[in-house]
Amino acid sequence: MSSDIVLIADNGVVVQMFYLRMHSYNSSQHDINCDRRFAELIPRMLITWRVFLLLLHGTASKVLHVVWMVPEYYPEYNISASIGTLAMALKRIQTDQLLPDYDHFNITWLDTPCDSQKSIGLLTDHLIKYHTTDVIIGPPCTEAMVPVADLAAYYNVPIFSWVTRQYVLDDKTKYSTLVRSRPPISSLVEMFYAISIRFKWKRAAMVYTDDQRSTRTLAQSIIRKFDTYRQFNLVEEFAMSLNSSHEELRQMMNSIKGMARIIFLIIPHAELRQYMLAFHDQGMTDGDYQFLFTELAVTSVRVYRSELVWKRNDGHDDAARQAFENILIFTFAHVLGNNPNWEAANESYEEIFSGSSLPRPVQPDGHSAFLYDAVVLFAMALNETIAANNNATGTEIFRACVYKLFDVGSLMRNAELY
Template identity: 30%
Template sequence: MHKQEQGYVWRSSENQSQGVGHVVDLVKNENVDVIFGSPSSRITVPAAHLTSYWNFPMITWIANSFELSDKNLFSTLVRTVGPLSESARLIVTMFNTFNWTKIGNLYLDFGLCLYTAEGIKEEFSAHNLTIMQSIAYHPATVLTRTVMVNYLSIIKQTSRIIYICDENNLRRYMILACELGMCNGEYVFITTYLSAPTEDIWKMNDAFDEQARRAFQHIIYINSAKWTTDEGREAIENFQKEVNEKAALPPWNNDYPLRNNITSTSAEDMYNAAYLYGLWVNYSASNVLDVRDGAAMLAFSKNLSFDGIGGPCDIGMNGDRVPFFWMNQFRGEDTQPEVVAISTDKNRNISITHGFEWYTADGNHPLDEPVCGFFGELCPIPENGI
């Protein structure tokens, strides 16, 4: 490690214009060598356009937009967060595993739901899989019962395997899906989120709990995994404790997380961002490269692997971390979330931990199309009617 004193200058941006302005200030006035951030994709996108224009290095540890995967546009940006859109590659692997070829999409056209949906479109096109229906609705849409039933009814006409994403309305959708006969074991609902599920996602202690409990048995819940081994879990827990202890010291003087045992969901990703930059500083110094050459930093980072806090941090061919995922089902009498499989080999394979549980008549995974087709077209009635 080349010995260099590293300092930092902090700016907090509340919107896109502030973010771009702060980048100008940091580069032109503070003379920084790299931009870390922003946590917000909305702010990162215009800021990363500017750093690309300047060929200035930028690393983000949490901005998750699918748009930021395009390194023809964002030619100096590296991400140590695994974009949730990468779960689309895992969904393709799942389809190959269960011999599925068709999916229907129903999702909120915003944020993480949108990012995954865009990933599904790209991955399905690349692997000759079919999107039968794609219903995306604006965040301002008033989701009355009638509207939601109509969406589900349209999807039901052509899809048995369904990507569904709307964190605030997933429970309502699933209860209505059961009312429409979609909880008979012949349908699978796939949803994706960053954080791991809890029973609170379906259990509201109201009159609909029993319906929701039955409905959520038909969901495969995919979320970003922080670790894959017990050792990784212990390492992250110790690291999070250390972060809280240091946050209570000057100059932060914030002991609230420590007193209330609150853990950061992204501290290890930020650690990985700082570690990756340290690797680049060493490499650029050893090879007499300009540490401020953003395109060179991106090229250095591609296919880079190093040990992160909770396990390996693998940077993909486009300079974004390739995440791994937990696949959860809600199981047992209490319908508790349980990890049933973990993605491996950069989401090209699945490692079964507890096995998937299906509710079909024969206990096997459902088909992605009825034997006779959605409209009976594959089982024509003989002319004699027999």
């Protein structure tokens, strides 16, 4: 069984061509002939590559066209920190024969930074040139995802996200083909709202850090939710700074005392102990007030369950321990704190992309586990859609993803309507 792995620059000039003959299912046994005649004609920094990957099926001859949108260079997420995980997902699809109707992927990588104009421009150029796109994976950041998801909905093409979580993408009547494998901000908001209704809380105050984007975004989402549903009165929001003085904290806490007994804390984890000690100093940790804390960053569950969350050996540990008895912590750490194994990612890269000019993998980032989920989920949804004799449109693929529970190795994740 053979496979062509062809990498093509955006202007159509072949950079590298490989011929791979599989002697057996053991990927270590193969012959590779490499033609690098044109390698020096193209700059290293390229926008689009096309990768053909043969899946080990028998008689199928269909090609699956995938567009993968991810930056080459971006601090928080980039192709080098993601490509090993992508290879793991492709290997899973190959090993488990998740797509028996297809014999290879055509994967096009578009180097899309967090720039809405460049992202939509690159995707539009690709669609005009090549016409056929079966699925779009990414882009990871919200600024680029919004126009891309709009275009995908227009063409009824499925689009899968492994990073974006902002509320702007929650509207499934608009982004009707978008599936997110990572829990969005709104799901945290829903948890806060549900527990407030469950305990019949009617009034609350919110304290959040305004000069940090993640806490400000989450706080604004919660405010919007409570403003929409009037069963609950969010009486005051206090926008604090990371450098707020002790006097500013004291004034804020004295104001809260006369307003509400329920307090939402949307602040960085590193600031939590300082705030709780300040509340303790104001006599607000004796059980009369209930604090609810969450963060978008992922702190290990082990930290929350241990003394590490309050203990510093600075003479204030007894007060901190008492203060933390009055706080409920909401976290996605159980599903967000599992990074892919570096050895497995590197091994999969060598097996799937061996000899290519695609960037070498580095240690997978904290987002890349959801890239694996997104790719495997798409394969399962596509297979189900075909088995039901439905067209593999964006809306049909989206429908097949709703409330789907699937095995991703050591975890079982619910991929419901994100």
